[in-house]
Amino acid sequence: MNKKRSAIANCDHRQGANTIDPGILSSLKMRHLSLLVALADHGTTHRAADALNMTQSTASKMLRDIEEVLGATLFERGPRGLVPSPLGDFAIRGARRQLSRLRRFADEFEVLRAGGYGTLTVGAITGAAPDFVAHAVAEIKRKRPQLMVTLHGETSEDILAQLEVGGLDLAVGRFSTERHRDIFDFEPLADEHLAFVVRADHPLADKGITGLDQLDRCAWALQPRSNPTRQVLEAAFDRAGMARPTDTIECSSILLLLNLVQVSDAVALLPKAVVHAPIRAGLLRAIQIRPAVLLTGFGLVTRSKEGLSEAALEFCDILRTRAARYAAPAQDAARDVG
Template identity: 40%
Template sequence: MDKLTSASLNSWLRFKHLQLLVNLEQSRNMHTAARQMNLSQPAASKMLRDLESYFGFSIFERQPRAMVTTDLGKAVVRHAERLLNEAQRLVDDVQVLREGGYGHLVIGAIPAAAPEILPAAIAALKQRRPRLSVSIDEQSSDRLLLELEYKRLDLVIGRLTHVSQHNLFDFEPLLEEPLRVVARRDHPLSGVDDVALDGLSGWPWILHPLTSPMRGVFEEALADAGIPSPANTIETTSTQSILQLLLASDMLAILPRSVLRRPLASGQYITLPITVGKPLDYYGIITRKHEPLSPAAAELIDELRQQVQMAFVQ
């Protein structure tokens, strides 16, 4: 094709084309991708040839044992997956509305936001929209932003993890989050006043994955002090798993202050008298750039702002 335009794309491209691209990238096998779509392999192969002819470049490289997405093909497949996810959301929302509901809101949240600020905002929203369906996905920011980019989430309460993400997302800061080292109440370090970072690296740790901002702050603090990273670690983003592992062991963890409010109030945990690294950058509301919000998402954002003003800003 000589010139690719949105008008020609709209008139030619079909959702079955998008599904084939996504299936091919996931399976890397034409036979498997065709079977998933109830197509013959020759029909699926012709569909791919038509797509590549239309775009004017190879989307997949045919290798002896697999079909590998080309660099240009990755961009096409990425958009195909976004469009399919958007179509699925349309189906889900219409189905909910037909059954008498009031839509579906899917929220991503980092652990720091999940214990207090987000539940309070959702509870207030549900008072006004009792039949609104709400789902919460709690993960680290890097994983949530990928879900947001691919339109599996409506918004994220988290942090941008790379400067280039400002091109994809709008960010409204909410709170800066200090980090604390936490252990069970009767940990051997309980009551020790002189706690040094170099003495802590030899203990077993429960940490977020290396790609998370929280882990980045921890590793940066160790590097600045010339201290090696702990060798005995467990990685998880689950706050509940971290708290349960702390109770069952002599492990240490680093968690945001807001996550620890209720665990510390229970009397089962302590924080050690040491500051590790700088506070995490402000976490906030992240939405896709240049894309309108649903009424429910806009109302939730208003509630989040109010919760911050009432409960956290001192």
């Protein structure tokens, strides 16, 4: 059997081998990896070829070469174009990871070449960013003024997807799927407390409301269903035997959601770290629902079995120190917002 064709078991098991010769991988170039990603992103050979400035015939031949090297069918043709096979999905994730690492290597190399002091790219969930990660970033910048720091504030699902493919050095968030436990290391940092909030002059602001059942007819400004805060709220309604809200505005932007609450009658459930400043400024009021609503704790997330740069290691130490100090300020904020 041809050495290339025996490299790895095919998706439909037409090849009998189940291992790949590492030497064969030397024939895969960055151009091949870029093609895999382009095919996944664009769905057709024609559009992928255009994105990479090559002919469709060249792209088709490159895909055949890749599949021959790996001994597996990576894409199947479907009614809407190319559909990755299970092994194709795996190969695409690997290609994204390698390309991301190469880009970050090039960026950091350019920073160092220009006389800088390296880069640090961090992802953080919204609830951890305002008074946790921001302080840690400020501290490392005091210690390393020339360090180029980039922050990405998204949901855990989004930032861990970036972390997996090498787009981040580390993340502050929480696992959103069981698969994350296999590919990441997690170190707890702090709990995430939530607050029910309304605009400052909302009719409910001075009603002394303490039960969720008193909000059953309210309009709501909600995050998407995939967001943990939304899931916690819906679970609270379910436990109380109440129908889930139907008069809703769904918004993925925390900033826009805060603005919506300030100009409407909607109630929102948001991280206390996010609403602390607007409450202090008199823009929002907290409704003291009991029992309090709490998300599972967030923590430091890194890729398993992969080393960190000196700057990233120092940032992790700063986060740990910040976590040790975080409990008291969090309790103070909790008292302030109810």
